[in-house]
Amino acid sequence: MEKRLFIGVISWVLLTACYQPERNCESFKTGEFTFEYEVNGEIKTSTFSRTEKYSIEYYENVVDTASVRWLNGCEFILQPSNKETPIHYKILSTTPDSYTFEYGLVGKSNKAKGTAFKTNE
Helix, strand or coil: CHHHHHHHHHHHHHHHHCCCCCCCHHHHCCEEEEEEEEECCEEEEEEEEECCCEEEEEECCEEEEEEEEEEECCEEEEEECCCCCCEEEEEEEECCCEEEEEEEECCCCCCEEEEEEECCC
């Protein structure tokens, strides 16, 4: 019985250690997206359009523009046009129509996570 349990645990560890979430980041470099976020307990929606070099975000009747600098296939820096601190984004996993990412101010260790949904093909 102990030998079976040991083999079962080892098999489970080997199977889960090999799991890598899908990261088809190339599909999400450009396009139109929506993102939901929470502010003071209220869910809000932002839409944004991203090209290879720029991101234009629309939220609460505000338009915000930032430049985009790709660090590698799945990570990029957004530099807001108003010279605020840049934001580092890292795509963690993808599905055919969305990507999960973490983001935070460059130079800070505090990160948040979110999911963006692609709204165009």
